[in-house]
Every structure is written in structure tokens, then in C-alpha cells.
Amino acid sequence: MSAPFESYRAEFPVLGEQLYLNHAGVAPTSLRxxxxxxxxxxxxxxxxxxxxxxxxxxxxxxxxxxxxxxxxxxxxxxxxxxxxxxxxxxxxxxxxxxxxxxxxxxxxxxxxxxxxxxxxxxxxxxxxxxxxxxxxxxxxxxxxxxxxxxxxxxxxxxxxxxxxxxxxxxxxxxxxxxxxxxxxxxxxxxxxxxxxxxxxxxxxxxxxxxxxxxxxxxxxxxxxxxxxxxxxxxxxxxxxxxxxxxxxxxxxxxxxxxxxxxxxxxxxxxxxxxxxxxxxxxxxVGMDAIGARIGDRVARLDAGLRDLGCDVGPGPEARAGILTFLPPGVPVRALSAYLSAKKVIHSVRRGRIRLSPHFYTTDEELDRLVALVRAYQPG
Incomplete structure (x- = not known):
């Protein structure tokens, strides 16, 4: 993650305790x-x-x-x-x-x-x-x-x-x-x-x-x-x-x-x-930079989740900051509860898990989400 984006993470203390992927729902606000x-x-x-x-x-x-x-x-x-x-x-x-x-x-x-x-x-x-x-x-x-x-x-x-x-x-x-x-x-x-x-x-x-x-x-x-x-x-x-x-x-x-x-x-x-x-x-930060950065964040999530066999949408030609997915063979509500227990802030909309990162979301956070989906085993 480049230094200009990294420097803004300190404005959002919640990022120290939660993996925040719900900016399409209710976002955290900043110290300023x-x-x-x-x-x-x-x-x-x-x-x-x-x-x-x-x-x-x-x-x-x-x-x-x-x-x-x-x-x-x-x-x-x-x-x-x-x-x-x-x-x-x-x-x-x-x-x-x-x-x-x-x-x-x-x-x-x-x-x-x-x-x-x-x-x-x-x-x-x-x-x-x-x-x-x-x-x-x-x-x-x-x-x-x-x-x-x-x-x-x-x-x-x-x-x-x-x-x-x-x-x-x-x-x-x-x-x-x-x-x-x-x-x-x-x-x-x-x-x-x-x-x-x-x-x-x-x-x-x-x-x-x-x-x-x-x-x-x-x-x-x-x-x-x-x-x-x-x-x-x-x-x-x-x-x-x-x-x-x-x-x-x-x-x-x-x-x-x-x-x-x-x-x-x-x-x-x-x-x-x-x-x-x-x-x-x-x-x-600049809206052009923010838009490009969020697009990159969503693309990284897309790639990682597709590798797990998830049904992911929307396609690159029709998306902004939201990505939704269905895990293969896993109840959505059960996976959502598991992610919530791991302090991954997300939403479920119309039967799909909805993720929405912002410009300060790191590669490590996105990879952690993918790893959690991969590791989940239905009870």
C-alpha cells in the first residue's frame, strides 16, 4: 500500500480492531x-x-x-x-x-x-x-x-x-x-x-x-x-x-x-x-485516486474469491465499490455469522454477502478476508 493511502489509516481508529468492508452500509468516520x-x-x-x-x-x-x-x-x-x-x-x-x-x-x-x-x-x-x-x-x-x-x-x-x-x-x-x-x-x-x-x-x-x-x-x-x-x-x-x-x-x-x-x-x-x-x-486524497484505488481493492477481492470457486459479481465493466459473492456449498447466513465473529464488518443483501472496501483498505486485509472464507467449515 502506497504511503499516501497508508497515512490516512491513522484517521480511522476502528481499523485497528475491525476488518471494515461495509462502506456501502454505514462507514466509520474519522478523527478529523x-x-x-x-x-x-x-x-x-x-x-x-x-x-x-x-x-x-x-x-x-x-x-x-x-x-x-x-x-x-x-x-x-x-x-x-x-x-x-x-x-x-x-x-x-x-x-x-x-x-x-x-x-x-x-x-x-x-x-x-x-x-x-x-x-x-x-x-x-x-x-x-x-x-x-x-x-x-x-x-x-x-x-x-x-x-x-x-x-x-x-x-x-x-x-x-x-x-x-x-x-x-x-x-x-x-x-x-x-x-x-x-x-x-x-x-x-x-x-x-x-x-x-x-x-x-x-x-x-x-x-x-x-x-x-x-x-x-x-x-x-x-x-x-x-x-x-x-x-x-x-x-x-x-x-x-x-x-x-x-x-x-x-x-x-x-x-x-x-x-x-x-x-x-x-x-x-x-x-x-x-x-x-x-x-x-x-x-x-483526490476522487480520481480514490476511485482507482477502490477499483483495485475490489479487483483483488474478486480474484481471490473466484479462486475459491465463489460466484462473484458484478463484472468489472459494471461495478464501482461493491462486490457480492456466494460461497460454494456454504450457507450464506452461517458464513456471515462466522465473519462477524472474526470482526469482519460486511452486509448480506438479497441472499449474497456484500463487501465494500475503501481507499485505505490494505492488501493484507483483503487477503485475510479471502483466507477466512477459505478456512470456514460449516458446523
């Missing part, structure tokens, strides 16, 4: 994230709101970092509680008409990217199924699902269960040509692989920080493309949604023109400080 949150708390404890203007300035700094990591402008980024919150703001905020359709692969998507669209039924909006027999959404399958009534395609950038990476560039071009909005659940890609919402022609992207971004639960980002911002009505509004937010001496209801109109009330300072520290770490 904890320090950022503690720094804000200490300021509040010792000085009250004396430095509130500094907190606000820091929030805008974090907004710029969030925009940078997805290739957006700060005016297109809002802070949200989680991925579901962001997707819900999009689903509830668009001006739907009875008969409109949303194309979604409900059979494979995480519930956060299904329920907001199903919830539109009482507004006359229908969900049209995207076929995904192989665990991933392809441009061809989306094209087949589109009708003249389709207004939006909702898709995960990477499928949580199978690990299949969506070709967002191809899908974005398809949607642009069809005049259809593209909404992305980006939680399994932001922080894992390079993301460029402009290059991919994405209109909306939501992701929270407790997975690949190495942040904490309760804070995330919502991207809304500048050209569609006027079309999304804030579901909730408050003092911060307006153009004269800090003037409390008059009522002047004029909504902001940027994505911050979706932030109706007081800022979640601890979460935003945590997000900022997490993003600074990722950008310091």
Missing part, C-alpha cells in the same frame, strides 16, 4: 470529523452564539466543497438530512399532472428511491417499471420503459444490493434526447468514484454522508440543476428560504432563487461541520 464537530460544540459551550457569523461562513465553505465533489456550482446544492429527504423534496416539489409517469426499477432499487414516487399515486402519477433482470439499470431498459407520458427517470448511480453501476453518461444523454428529467440516488457513488453531474446531464442528485463520504448520519446534499430549480416548489418554507432571511423585523416572503430555498430553518451545524471535514479528507 470528530474534531470538527467537537470544535463547534466547544465554541457553543464556551461562547454561545458569539461566533454565529463564522458558523454561517463555514457552512458556505462546506457547500462549495459539496458542489466540488459532484461537479456542480454551490448555488445548486442544498443541505438535507439524508438521501430520502432530498429525493422526497424532488418528488413532492415538481408540478405533476394526472397521467404523468416516473420510470423506476422498483424491483431492485433501495426503498428510498421507490417510496417517494409511489407516494405520488394520489396526485395521478404512475410508476412505470424499468426491467432489471440482471440487477442493474441499463440505458436500453430505460429506453424501453419510456412513454410519451414519462416525465422523470429515477435511478441509483450504483445499486445497493448487486453493486451494479449505472452508466449515467449514457442514461443522461438518453433522457436529454427524450426530454425527461433524470433523478439520481447518489449515495453509493459520491465519495467512492468520481461524479460529474454536468457531464452526466443529471437534473437531481441526493446523497447523505454516512457511507462512502465517511461522514455521519443526519446530513447530506441535494443537487438541483440550475435550469430546473424554478420548477421545484419547496415543500416546506421558513425564514431561511427567503431572500432577506436574516431580517427578522419584517415579513418579506420572496423565495431564494438558488437551492438554499429548500433549507427552511436553522442550520444543522454539527452535521455540516462533520460533512465539511469528511469532504476535505476525500478531496485531499
Amino acid at each position: 470529523v470528530a474534531s470538527a464537530v467537537k470544535g463547534w460544540m466547544d465554541d457553543l459551550v464556551n461562547h454561545g452564539i458569539l461566533h454565529e457569523r463564522g458558523w454561517e461562513a463555514h457552512c458556505e465553505h462546506v457547500r462549495r466543497l459539496a458542489a466540488r465533489i459532484i461537479g456542480a456550482s454551490p448555488e445548486e446544492v442544498a443541505f438535507v438530512r439524508n438521501t430520502s429527504h432530498g429525493l422526497g423534496l424532488v418528488a413532492e416539489g415538481l408540478d405533476w399532472k394526472p397521467g404523468d409517469e416516473v420510470a423506476v426499477a422498483t424491483g431492485i432499487e433501495y426503498p428510498s428511491n421507490v417510496y417517494p414516487w409511489l407516494h405520488l399515486k394520489d396526485r395521478g402519477v404512475a410508476v412505470r417499471e424499468i426491467a432489471a433482470p440482471d440487477g442493474g439499470v441499463t440505458p436500453e431498459a430505460v429506453s424501453a420503459a419510456l412513454t410519451p407520458r414519462t416525465r422523470l427517470v429515477a435511478v441509483s448511480s450504483v445499486q445497493f444490493a448487486s453493486g451494479h453501476r449505472t452508466d449515467l453518461d449514457a442514461l443522461g444523454l438518453l433522457c436529454e434526447r427524450a426530454g425527461v428529467l433524470l433523478c439520481v440516488d447518489g449515495i453509493q457513488s459520491v465519495g467512492c468514484i468520481p461524479v460529474d453531474v454536468k457531464k452526466s446531464r443529471v437534473h437531481f442528485l441526493s446523497a447523505d454522508s454516512h457511507k462512502w463520504m465517511l461522514g455521519i448520519s443526519g446530513i447530506g446534499l441535494l443537487y438541483v440543476a440550475k435550469d430546473v430549480l424554478p420548477r421545484v416548489r419547496p415543500v416546506l418554507v421558513g425564514w431561511r428560504s427567503t431572500t432577506d432571511a436574516w431580517n427578522f423585523h419584517r415579513s418579506h416572503f420572496e423565495l431564494r432563487q438558488d437551492a438554499a430555498k429548500f433549507e427552511e430553518g436553522s442550520a444543522a451545524y454539527p452535521g455540516i461541520y462533520a460533512l465539511g471535514a469528511a469532504l476535505e479528507l476525500l478531496l485531499e
Whole structure:
């Protein structure tokens, strides 16, 4: 493992006691994230709101970092509680008409990217199924699902269960040509692989920080493309949604023109400080380097597990940071329990063991996982 990657392991004390292969679930966070949150708390404890203007300035700094990591402008980024919150703001905020359709692969998507669209039924909006027999959404399958009534395609950038990476560039071009909005659940890609919402022609992207971004639960980002911002009505509004937010001496209801109109009330300072520290770490390492490194980690796992005769997926052409496998002749739940007892942090999704290393995962850790699978003997 090269020195630049090695040096970041000290930021994550959990790596000293666990083999952490569950960044697609809940990732550990870093000492610098904890320090950022503690720094804000200490300021509040010792000085009250004396430095509130500094907190606000820091929030805008974090907004710029969030925009940078997805290739957006700060005016297109809002802070949200989680991925579901962001997707819900999009689903509830668009001006739907009875008969409109949303194309979604409900059979494979995480519930956060299904329920907001199903919830539109009482507004006359229908969900049209995207076929995904192989665990991933392809441009061809989306094209087949589109009708003249389709207004939006909702898709995960990477499928949580199978690990299949969506070709967002191809899908974005398809949607642009069809005049259809593209909404992305980006939680399994932001922080894992390079993301460029402009290059991919994405209109909306939501992701929270407790997975690949190495942040904490309760804070995330919502991207809304500048050209569609006027079309999304804030579901909730408050003092911060307006153009004269800090003037409390008059009522002047004029909504902001940027994505911050979706932030109706007081800022979640601890979460935003945590997000900022997490993003600074990722950008310091570099998303190109992180994406390449994670790809190398997954390839090493793939090779080792295939040598044991495991059924491994997805293939190299359709994966990001997730690898799933089925061991030959071994009950999955029993093997999972064995790995957990050995402090291997992983998940089981739809009957397969799911592994998701990050850039700091070492060769030795990956080889240890393979050795544990090899050594396991069903009781």
C-alpha cells in the first residue's frame, strides 16, 4: 500500500480492531470529523452564539466543497438530512399532472428511491417499471420503459444490493434526447468514484454522508440543476428560504432563487461541520485516486474469491465499490455469522454477502478476508 493511502489509516481508529468492508452500509468516520464537530460544540459551550457569523461562513465553505465533489456550482446544492429527504423534496416539489409517469426499477432499487414516487399515486402519477433482470439499470431498459407520458427517470448511480453501476453518461444523454428529467440516488457513488453531474446531464442528485463520504448520519446534499430549480416548489418554507432571511423585523416572503430555498430553518451545524471535514479528507486524497484505488481493492477481492470457486459479481465493466459473492456449498447466513465473529464488518443483501472496501483498505486485509472464507467449515 502506497504511503499516501497508508497515512490516512491513522484517521480511522476502528481499523485497528475491525476488518471494515461495509462502506456501502454505514462507514466509520474519522478523527478529523470528530474534531470538527467537537470544535463547534466547544465554541457553543464556551461562547454561545458569539461566533454565529463564522458558523454561517463555514457552512458556505462546506457547500462549495459539496458542489466540488459532484461537479456542480454551490448555488445548486442544498443541505438535507439524508438521501430520502432530498429525493422526497424532488418528488413532492415538481408540478405533476394526472397521467404523468416516473420510470423506476422498483424491483431492485433501495426503498428510498421507490417510496417517494409511489407516494405520488394520489396526485395521478404512475410508476412505470424499468426491467432489471440482471440487477442493474441499463440505458436500453430505460429506453424501453419510456412513454410519451414519462416525465422523470429515477435511478441509483450504483445499486445497493448487486453493486451494479449505472452508466449515467449514457442514461443522461438518453433522457436529454427524450426530454425527461433524470433523478439520481447518489449515495453509493459520491465519495467512492468520481461524479460529474454536468457531464452526466443529471437534473437531481441526493446523497447523505454516512457511507462512502465517511461522514455521519443526519446530513447530506441535494443537487438541483440550475435550469430546473424554478420548477421545484419547496415543500416546506421558513425564514431561511427567503431572500432577506436574516431580517427578522419584517415579513418579506420572496423565495431564494438558488437551492438554499429548500433549507427552511436553522442550520444543522454539527452535521455540516462533520460533512465539511469528511469532504476535505476525500478531496485531499483526490476522487480520481480514490476511485482507482477502490477499483483495485475490489479487483483483488474478486480474484481471490473466484479462486475459491465463489460466484462473484458484478463484472468489472459494471461495478464501482461493491462486490457480492456466494460461497460454494456454504450457507450464506452461517458464513456471515462466522465473519462477524472474526470482526469482519460486511452486509448480506438479497441472499449474497456484500463487501465494500475503501481507499485505505490494505492488501493484507483483503487477503485475510479471502483466507477466512477459505478456512470456514460449516458446523
